[in-house]
Amino acid sequence: MTYLNHKMGKYIPLLWLLSIPTLNIIYVLLNHGDNGARSLMTDLDQLIPMVPAFIIPYILWYPIMLGTFLLLFFKERPLYYRVLINVCVGLVSCYVVYYFFQTTVPRPELEGDGFLITLVKLIYATDQPFNCFPSIHVLSSYLAFKAVKQCRGLSLPIKTLIAVMVWLIIISTVFVKQHVLLDIAGGIILAEGINLLTGALQSFFKRN
Numbered sequence: 001m002t003y004l005n006h007k008m009g010k011y012i013p014l015l016w017l018l019s020i021p022t023l024n025i026i027y028v029l030l031n032h033g034d035n036g037a038r039s040l041m042t043d044l045d046q047l048i049p050m051v052p053a054f055i056i057p058y059i060l061w062y063p064i065m066l067g068t069f070l071l072l073f074f075k076e077r078p079l080y081y082r083v084l085i086n087v088c089v090g091l092v093s094c095y096v097v098y099y100f101f102q103t104t105v106p107r108p109e110l111e112g113d114g115f116l117i118t119l120v121k122l123i124y125a126t127d128q129p130f131n132c133f134p135s136i137h138v139l140s141s142y143l144a145f146k147a148v149k150q151c152r153g154l155s156l157p158i159k160t161l162i163a164v165m166v167w168l169i170i171i172s173t174v175f176v177k178q179h180v181l182l183d184i185a186g187g188i189i190l191a192e193g194i195n196l197l198t199g200a201l202q203s204f205f206k207r208n
Contacts, residue, residue: 037104040182052116054175057168075153083147103132138187
C-alpha cells in the first residue's frame with residue numbers, strides 16, 4: 001500500500017493542471033459585450049477567407065495543449081511548472097484586458113451542413129464572439145511551443161510535430177474567423193513578455 005501511495009504521489013503535481021479550467025470560469029463571465037466591444041479588424045483581415053477545414057487544428061488545441069503538458073511533466077519537470085505558471089499568468093493578463101478593453105470579431109454567415117461547417121457552428125454556438133484580443137489560443141500555444149523547444153528530453157521529430165501543430169492552431173484562428181491578425185500579434189507579444197519576466201525571476205532566485 002505504501003508503494004502504491006508513493007507511485008500515485010508522483011502524479012499529484014498533474015492536478016495543478018486543474019488551475020486552467022478553474023481560471024476559465026473568469027473567461028466565461030467576461031465573454032459578452034454588455035459594456036461595448038470594439039473590432040480590431042483591418043483591411044488585411046477582410047482579405048483572409050473563411051476556410052472551414054481549419055476548424056480541425058483549431059479544435060486540436062485542446063489535446064495538443066494537454067499532450068504537451070504531459071510530455072513536459074514526464075520529460076522535464078521544471079519546464080512543466082514554468083509553462084503552467086506562464087499560461088496561468090497569461091490567462092489572468094488576458095482577462096484583465098478583456099475587462100477593460102473588450103473586442104469582438106464579426107462572424108460570417110455559414111452555409112451548408114457538412115461535417116466541417118457543423119464543427120464551426122458548434123464552436124460559434126459554445127463560444128461568444130468576444131474575449132478576442134489577445135488570443136488565448138495563440139498565447140497558450142506559443143508558450144507551449146517555446147517550452148517544447150527548450151525541452152532536452154524530447155526528440156527532434158516530436159518537437160517538429162508539435163511546432164507544426166502549434167503554428168497550424170495559431171493560423172487557424174483567423175481562417176475560422178475567431179480572431180483577427182492583431183489578436184495573434186497580441187497573444188505572441190504577451191507570451192514573449194511573460195517568458196522574459198518568469199525567466200528573469202527564475203535567474204534572480206537562482207543567484208540569491
